[in-house]
Amino acid sequence: MKNEIIAEFSNISKIYKIKQFCSSRRNIALKNFNFDIKRGEIVGLLGLNGAGKTTVMKLLAGLIFPSSGEILIGGINPIFSGAKQKIGFLPELPYFYPYMTCIEILTYYAKLSGFKEYKGKINKVIDKVGLTWHTSKKISEYSKGMMQRLGLAQAVLHEPELLILDEPVSGLDPLAVHDVRNLIAGINKEGTTVFLSSHSISELEKICHRVIILSLGGIVKTVECDAWKTAGGLEKIFINSIKGGEEVRKR
Numbered sequence: 001m002k003n004e005i006i007a008e009f010s011n012i013s014k015i016y017k018i019k020q021f022c023s024s025r026r027n028i029a030l031k032n033f034n035f036d037i038k039r040g041e042i043v044g045l046l047g048l049n050g051a052g053k054t055t056v057m058k059l060l061a062g063l064i065f066p067s068s069g070e071i072l073i074g075g076i077n078p079i080f081s082g083a084k085q086k087i088g089f090l091p092e093l094p095y096f097y098p099y100m101t102c103i104e105i106l107t108y109y110a111k112l113s114g115f116k117e118y119k120g121k122i123n124k125v126i127d128k129v130g131l132t133w134h135t136s137k138k139i140s141e142y143s144k145g146m147m148q149r150l151g152l153a154q155a156v157l158h159e160p161e162l163l164i165l166d167e168p169v170s171g172l173d174p175l176a177v178h179d180v181r182n183l184i185a186g187i188n189k190e191g192t193t194v195f196l197s198s199h200s201i202s203e204l205e206k207i208c209h210r211v212i213i214l215s216l217g218g219i220v221k222t223v224e225c226d227a228w229k230t231a232g233g234l235e236k237i238f239i240n241s242i243k244g245g246e247e248v249r250k251r
């Protein structure tokens with residue numbers, strides 16, 4: 001259904017409380033964050049380091065909880081399994097047991113998802129992410145690009161409706177960036193909604209239909225792809241949206 005909302009953030013704030021010896025401190029990571037993701041979109045979350053991107057991703061994946069406000073995925077709170085079944089999540093720093101192979105790892109995830117027949121699914125996903133030639137290697141032998149491909153494979157194995165990717169191309173070489181970008185675009189063409197974060201303007205403008213600019217835990221602008229195409233690129237819009245925020249420079 002066109003314009004169907006798949007995920008929504010209503011008035012979300014997130015405050016991390018940090019306990020010190022005799023006192024505690026508060027880090028305000030997000031304030032009054034309101035946003036919808038529509039089915040079929042590729043939406044980017046763009047912001048400098050510390051803007052709050054990972055916090056948004058973890059909240060949507062149900063790994064942390066908002067201090068106030070409500071998040072819904074297909075009408076369900078992300079803490080419930082009904083919502084978790086709908087999402088695939090690639091964290092900023094994926095970790096896999098170093099002494100296992102990608103087939104062993106994906107088998108573990110397939111069993112966790114409750115699949116009985118999973119061999120064909122695993123072979124298909126390994127092929128899709130381009131790990132076919134690396135199935136006999138242990139994860140300890142993997143490059144950063146191969147780890148990211150495996151991270152994507154575990155995120156899409158159960159064919160989620162919404163794919164959440166935290167900095168999916170960060171630290172990759174140009175060829176791996178190109179491959180991962182094509183992979184994400186292909187997954188979206190097959191019908192999966194994609195929500196990804198990045199601090200790379202050029203990456204997001206190549207792939208996204210819409211970008212949210214986040215600064216100091218608040219949305220400063222939402223930009224449609226047509227708008228940055230007519231404005232001569234997303235960089236200008238991004239710099240204009242965050243400049244003047246002297247606090248940003250002090251961080």
Ligand SMILES: Nc1ncnc2c1ncn2[C@@H]1O[C@H](COP(=O)(O)OP(=O)(O)O)[C@@H](O)[C@H]1O
Pocket residue numbers: 016017018027028029047048049050051052053054055056
């Ligand atoms: N576990 C945590 N405890 C305390 N503060 C945190 C924690 N995680 C993130 N923060 C703070 O929240 C803010 C946003 O962080 P984060 O969401 O990681 O930003 P980004 O992913 O955009 O770099 C930062 O000020 C960061 O220091």
Ligand SMILES: [Mg+2]
Pocket residue numbers: 053054055092167
């Ligand atoms: Mg982050």
